[in-house]
Amino acid sequence: MISITGLLSPECINLELREKRKKRVIAELTGLLQRAEKVENGKALAGKIIEREAMASTGIGHGIAIPHCLTNLVDETVMAFGRSTNGIPFDSADNKPAQLIFLLAGPQTATSEHLKLLSKLSRLLTEQQFRAQLIEAPTAEEVIELFRRAEEL
Protein backbone atom coordinates (compact mmCIF):
# COMPACT_ATOMS: atom_id res chain seq x y z
CA MET A 1 0.00 0.00 0.00
CA ILE A 2 1.18 3.53 -0.76
CA SER A 3 2.30 5.39 2.34
CA ILE A 4 1.23 8.93 3.08
CA THR A 5 4.90 9.75 3.63
CA GLY A 6 5.61 8.54 0.11
CA LEU A 7 2.89 10.77 -1.31
CA LEU A 8 3.96 13.94 0.43
CA SER A 9 6.72 16.08 -1.00
CA PRO A 10 7.92 19.50 0.20
CA GLU A 11 6.88 21.26 -3.02
CA CYS A 12 3.28 20.12 -2.46
CA ILE A 13 3.09 21.42 1.09
CA ASN A 14 2.10 24.98 1.94
CA LEU A 15 2.30 25.79 5.63
CA GLU A 16 0.65 29.17 5.29
CA LEU A 17 -2.19 29.08 2.81
CA ARG A 18 -2.85 32.39 1.14
CA GLU A 19 -6.49 31.84 0.25
CA LYS A 20 -9.26 32.10 2.84
CA ARG A 21 -12.18 30.37 1.12
CA LYS A 22 -12.79 26.69 0.57
CA LYS A 23 -12.95 26.62 -3.23
CA ARG A 24 -9.96 28.91 -3.58
CA VAL A 25 -7.95 26.86 -1.10
CA ILE A 26 -8.69 23.73 -3.11
CA ALA A 27 -7.48 25.53 -6.23
CA GLU A 28 -4.39 26.74 -4.38
CA LEU A 29 -3.54 23.17 -3.44
CA THR A 30 -4.16 21.75 -6.92
CA GLY A 31 -1.97 24.62 -8.18
CA LEU A 32 0.86 23.22 -6.02
CA LEU A 33 0.37 19.82 -7.64
CA GLN A 34 0.45 21.35 -11.10
CA ARG A 35 3.62 23.32 -10.39
CA ALA A 36 5.23 20.15 -9.09
CA GLU A 37 4.17 18.49 -12.38
CA LYS A 38 2.11 15.90 -10.54
CA VAL A 39 -1.02 16.88 -12.41
CA GLU A 40 -1.35 18.49 -15.82
CA ASN A 41 -4.46 20.51 -15.24
CA GLY A 42 -4.75 21.79 -11.69
CA LYS A 43 -7.83 23.85 -12.49
CA ALA A 44 -9.72 20.84 -13.82
CA LEU A 45 -8.71 18.80 -10.79
CA ALA A 46 -9.94 21.56 -8.48
CA GLY A 47 -13.26 21.45 -10.34
CA LYS A 48 -13.56 17.70 -9.76
CA ILE A 49 -12.81 18.06 -6.08
CA ILE A 50 -15.25 20.92 -5.64
CA GLU A 51 -17.86 18.80 -7.41
CA ARG A 52 -17.15 16.05 -4.89
CA GLU A 53 -17.40 18.53 -2.00
CA ALA A 54 -20.90 19.45 -3.15
CA MET A 55 -21.97 15.87 -2.37
CA ALA A 56 -20.85 16.07 1.28
CA SER A 57 -18.15 18.09 2.95
CA THR A 58 -14.88 16.35 3.69
CA GLY A 59 -14.39 18.60 6.69
CA ILE A 60 -14.29 15.80 9.24
CA GLY A 61 -14.00 18.04 12.29
CA HIS A 62 -11.13 18.83 14.69
CA GLY A 63 -9.84 21.36 12.16
CA ILE A 64 -9.24 18.75 9.46
CA ALA A 65 -10.46 18.51 5.89
CA ILE A 66 -9.57 15.87 3.33
CA PRO A 67 -10.95 17.07 -0.03
CA HIS A 68 -10.48 14.25 -2.50
CA CYS A 69 -11.68 12.55 -5.64
CA LEU A 70 -11.08 9.71 -8.02
CA THR A 71 -10.46 11.00 -11.50
CA ASN A 72 -8.92 10.27 -14.86
CA LEU A 73 -6.98 13.52 -14.52
CA VAL A 74 -4.25 11.70 -12.61
CA ASP A 75 -2.35 8.53 -13.48
CA GLU A 76 -1.27 7.88 -9.94
CA THR A 77 -2.34 9.03 -6.50
CA VAL A 78 -1.22 12.54 -5.60
CA MET A 79 -1.45 14.55 -2.42
CA ALA A 80 -1.01 18.15 -1.34
CA PHE A 81 -1.15 19.55 2.17
CA GLY A 82 -2.07 23.06 3.21
CA ARG A 83 -2.15 24.64 6.64
CA SER A 84 -4.06 27.71 7.72
CA THR A 85 -3.42 29.34 11.08
CA ASN A 86 -6.85 30.94 11.26
CA GLY A 87 -8.66 28.10 9.56
CA ILE A 88 -10.85 27.89 6.48
CA PRO A 89 -14.64 27.57 6.73
CA PHE A 90 -15.14 24.06 5.32
CA ASP A 91 -18.74 23.14 6.25
CA SER A 92 -17.19 20.77 8.74
CA ALA A 93 -19.12 18.33 10.90
CA ASP A 94 -18.30 20.31 14.06
CA ASN A 95 -18.57 23.72 12.35
CA LYS A 96 -14.94 24.44 13.16
CA PRO A 97 -12.74 25.93 10.46
CA ALA A 98 -10.22 23.58 8.85
CA GLN A 99 -6.60 24.29 9.68
CA LEU A 100 -5.09 21.12 8.24
CA ILE A 101 -6.19 20.41 4.69
CA PHE A 102 -5.08 17.30 2.85
CA LEU A 103 -6.00 17.17 -0.81
CA LEU A 104 -5.94 13.73 -2.34
CA ALA A 105 -6.63 12.60 -5.90
CA GLY A 106 -6.38 9.06 -7.20
CA PRO A 107 -6.91 7.41 -10.57
CA GLN A 108 -10.51 6.48 -11.32
CA THR A 109 -9.78 2.78 -10.98
CA ALA A 110 -7.85 2.96 -7.70
CA THR A 111 -10.93 2.72 -5.48
CA SER A 112 -9.53 0.31 -2.94
CA GLU A 113 -6.24 2.14 -2.54
CA HIS A 114 -8.05 5.47 -2.24
CA LEU A 115 -10.32 4.13 0.50
CA LYS A 116 -7.34 2.76 2.40
CA LEU A 117 -5.51 6.07 2.20
CA LEU A 118 -8.55 8.04 3.35
CA SER A 119 -9.09 5.67 6.25
CA LYS A 120 -5.46 5.77 7.28
CA LEU A 121 -5.26 9.53 7.05
CA SER A 122 -8.43 10.07 9.07
CA ARG A 123 -7.24 7.56 11.67
CA LEU A 124 -3.85 9.24 12.11
CA LEU A 125 -5.51 12.65 12.36
CA THR A 126 -7.82 11.57 15.17
CA GLU A 127 -4.78 11.78 17.47
CA GLN A 128 -4.90 15.17 19.12
CA GLN A 129 -1.16 15.18 19.77
CA PHE A 130 -0.41 14.41 16.13
CA ARG A 131 -2.65 17.26 14.98
CA ALA A 132 -0.91 19.63 17.40
CA GLN A 133 2.47 18.57 16.01
CA LEU A 134 1.28 19.25 12.47
CA ILE A 135 0.04 22.68 13.52
CA GLU A 136 3.41 23.45 15.09
CA ALA A 137 5.66 21.93 12.43
CA PRO A 138 8.08 24.64 11.27
CA THR A 139 8.89 23.17 7.85
CA ALA A 140 7.43 20.93 5.16
CA GLU A 141 10.20 18.44 5.84
CA GLU A 142 9.13 18.26 9.47
CA VAL A 143 5.54 17.50 8.37
CA ILE A 144 6.81 14.60 6.27
CA GLU A 145 8.96 13.39 9.15
CA LEU A 146 5.93 13.45 11.47
CA PHE A 147 4.02 11.26 9.03
CA ARG A 148 7.00 8.95 8.64
CA ARG A 149 7.12 8.39 12.38
CA ALA A 150 3.34 8.01 12.68
CA GLU A 151 3.24 5.44 9.89
CA GLU A 152 6.02 3.41 11.48
CA LEU A 153 3.89 2.73 14.54
Next chain:
Amino acid sequence: MKLVVFVLNTEELLDDVLAAYVEAGISGATVLDSEGMGRYLSYEVPLFADFKEFMKGNKPYNKTIISVVSDEDAIPRLQKLLDKITGGLSLPGTGILFSVPVDFATGLIDQNTTDEGEEEK
Protein backbone atom coordinates in the same frame (compact mmCIF):
# COMPACT_ATOMS: atom_id res chain seq x y z
CA MET B 1 -21.83 -27.55 19.33
CA LYS B 2 -21.44 -24.68 16.86
CA LEU B 3 -22.56 -21.12 16.46
CA VAL B 4 -23.78 -20.83 12.89
CA VAL B 5 -23.87 -17.35 11.39
CA PHE B 6 -25.46 -16.61 8.05
CA VAL B 7 -25.43 -13.14 6.51
CA LEU B 8 -28.16 -13.14 3.88
CA ASN B 9 -27.75 -10.38 1.34
CA THR B 10 -31.07 -10.85 -0.42
CA GLU B 11 -33.58 -10.09 2.30
CA GLU B 12 -36.45 -11.23 0.10
CA LEU B 13 -35.21 -14.80 0.53
CA LEU B 14 -35.57 -14.75 4.31
CA ASP B 15 -38.75 -16.88 4.40
CA ASP B 16 -37.15 -19.56 2.26
CA VAL B 17 -33.93 -19.41 4.25
CA LEU B 18 -35.69 -19.90 7.58
CA ALA B 19 -37.68 -22.78 6.12
CA ALA B 20 -34.34 -24.29 5.08
CA TYR B 21 -33.10 -24.01 8.67
CA VAL B 22 -36.12 -25.97 9.85
CA GLU B 23 -35.73 -28.52 7.08
CA ALA B 24 -32.05 -28.97 7.95
CA GLY B 25 -33.03 -29.65 11.56
CA ILE B 26 -32.29 -26.28 13.10
CA SER B 27 -35.47 -25.16 14.77
CA GLY B 28 -34.22 -22.08 16.59
CA ALA B 29 -32.40 -19.01 15.33
CA THR B 30 -32.25 -15.27 15.89
CA VAL B 31 -32.71 -12.95 12.93
CA LEU B 32 -31.03 -9.55 13.05
CA ASP B 33 -31.39 -6.59 10.74
CA SER B 34 -27.93 -5.70 9.54
CA GLU B 35 -26.21 -3.59 6.95
CA GLY B 36 -23.02 -3.81 4.96
CA MET B 37 -19.96 -1.81 5.85
CA GLY B 38 -19.91 -0.21 2.39
CA ARG B 39 -23.41 1.16 2.79
CA TYR B 40 -22.70 2.55 6.22
CA LEU B 41 -19.46 4.22 5.17
CA SER B 42 -20.77 5.73 1.97
CA TYR B 43 -24.09 6.95 3.38
CA GLU B 44 -23.31 7.77 6.99
CA VAL B 45 -19.69 8.98 6.91
CA PRO B 46 -19.40 12.12 4.75
CA LEU B 47 -15.71 11.53 4.01
CA PHE B 48 -16.68 8.44 2.05
CA ALA B 49 -19.82 9.85 0.43
CA ASP B 50 -18.39 9.60 -3.08
CA PHE B 51 -18.19 5.84 -2.84
CA LYS B 52 -21.96 5.49 -3.22
CA GLU B 53 -21.24 4.94 -6.89
CA PHE B 54 -19.36 1.77 -6.05
CA MET B 55 -22.27 0.49 -3.98
CA LYS B 56 -24.47 0.20 -7.03
CA GLY B 57 -25.68 -3.36 -7.46
CA ASN B 58 -24.84 -4.24 -3.87
CA LYS B 59 -27.58 -4.83 -1.36
CA PRO B 60 -27.29 -2.14 1.30
CA TYR B 61 -29.18 -4.02 4.00
CA ASN B 62 -29.07 -7.66 4.89
CA LYS B 63 -30.24 -10.13 7.50
CA THR B 64 -27.95 -11.92 9.88
CA ILE B 65 -29.22 -15.22 11.25
CA ILE B 66 -27.44 -16.66 14.25
CA SER B 67 -28.08 -20.05 15.73
CA VAL B 68 -26.43 -22.35 18.25
CA VAL B 69 -26.54 -25.80 16.71
CA SER B 70 -26.05 -28.96 18.79
CA ASP B 71 -26.39 -31.38 15.89
CA GLU B 72 -23.41 -30.46 13.73
CA ASP B 73 -24.60 -32.75 10.94
CA ALA B 74 -27.33 -30.17 10.32
CA ILE B 75 -24.76 -27.64 9.09
CA PRO B 76 -23.82 -29.34 5.78
CA ARG B 77 -27.54 -29.99 5.20
CA LEU B 78 -28.20 -26.31 5.75
CA GLN B 79 -25.35 -25.29 3.46
CA LYS B 80 -26.74 -27.43 0.64
CA LEU B 81 -30.20 -25.91 1.02
CA LEU B 82 -28.84 -22.37 1.22
CA ASP B 83 -26.82 -22.95 -1.95
CA LYS B 84 -30.03 -23.90 -3.73
CA ILE B 85 -32.00 -20.95 -2.41
CA THR B 86 -29.39 -18.28 -3.05
CA GLY B 87 -28.12 -19.71 -6.31
CA GLY B 88 -24.82 -20.65 -4.70
CA LEU B 89 -22.99 -19.00 -1.83
CA SER B 90 -19.78 -19.03 -3.85
CA LEU B 91 -21.31 -16.30 -6.03
CA PRO B 92 -20.43 -12.80 -4.83
CA GLY B 93 -23.14 -10.84 -3.08
CA THR B 94 -25.32 -13.79 -2.11
CA GLY B 95 -24.36 -14.32 1.49
CA ILE B 96 -21.75 -15.55 3.94
CA LEU B 97 -22.14 -18.71 6.00
CA PHE B 98 -19.71 -19.69 8.73
CA SER B 99 -19.60 -21.51 12.01
CA VAL B 100 -17.47 -21.29 15.12
CA PRO B 101 -17.15 -23.69 18.06
CA VAL B 102 -19.23 -22.98 21.16
CA ASP B 103 -17.79 -24.10 24.49
CA PHE B 104 -20.79 -23.17 26.59
CA ALA B 105 -24.45 -22.42 26.05
CA THR B 106 -27.53 -22.40 28.21
CA GLY B 107 -31.13 -21.57 27.54
CA LEU B 108 -31.25 -23.59 24.34
CA ILE B 109 -34.37 -25.40 23.30
CA ASP B 110 -33.76 -29.11 22.94
CA GLN B 111 -34.07 -29.61 19.23
CA ASN B 112 -35.27 -33.18 19.72
CA THR B 113 -38.16 -31.97 21.82
CA THR B 114 -41.54 -31.19 20.29
CA ASP B 115 -43.64 -28.16 21.19
CA GLU B 116 -45.48 -30.30 23.68
CA GLY B 117 -42.25 -31.08 25.45
CA GLU B 118 -42.17 -34.71 24.37
CA GLU B 119 -39.18 -36.39 22.84
CA GLU B 120 -39.62 -37.05 19.13
CA LYS B 121 -39.77 -40.72 18.22
